[in-house]
Ligand SMILES: O=C(O)C[C@@H](Cc1ccccc1)C(=O)SCC(=O)c1ccccc1
């Protein structure tokens with residue numbers, strides 16, 4: 628099922644996600660709904676926080692064919708290098724906004740899969756960027772938090788204006 632995505636500056640996006648206690652069918656259904664929602668947006672990642680479920684679950688799919696889903700439960704990341712790389716990020720919770728963010732160039736991610744089995748992955752490039760972006764969501768952080776206060780204020784105004792226009796059209 629398609630799930631509604633929370634939009635900045637909704638305070639619920641600032642909630643810290645709790646660890647998943649048991650990987651059961653409810654978690655597997657949520658992960659499937661999150662992937663469906665992400666593909667429809669479209670996006671390349673989605674954190675449970677963005678659909679108002681405050682548990683440590685993220686989904687990612689960088690493939691063009693939308694057939695290489697990655698699911699991470701209770702993920703932990705470790706930087707594998709001091710090097711950082713800038714990347715023009717977007718966010719499904721901050722529509723129409725794209726800006727450069729510096730992040731670790733290579734990370735190791737340890738998580739549980741949908742069978743509750745631990746696994747680990749070393750990531751670089753866009754996968755490393757996306758994993759760090761999604762991990763921030765689980766911590767209640769948004770990529771706009773890395774921008775200047777002035778830029779963040781302009782984004783708030785832009786979103787508020789778009790919402791006023793949407794209200795008028797109803
Ligand atoms: O808000 C999110 O977590 C989704 C976000 C993930 C992300 C994108 C770029 C850099 C870091 C993290 C998005 O998917 S925004 C949409 C987007 O970037 C995109 C959409 C369609 C095709 C390719 C990219």
Ligand SMILES: [Zn+2]
Pocket residue numbers: 717718719720760764
């Ligand atoms: Zn995001």
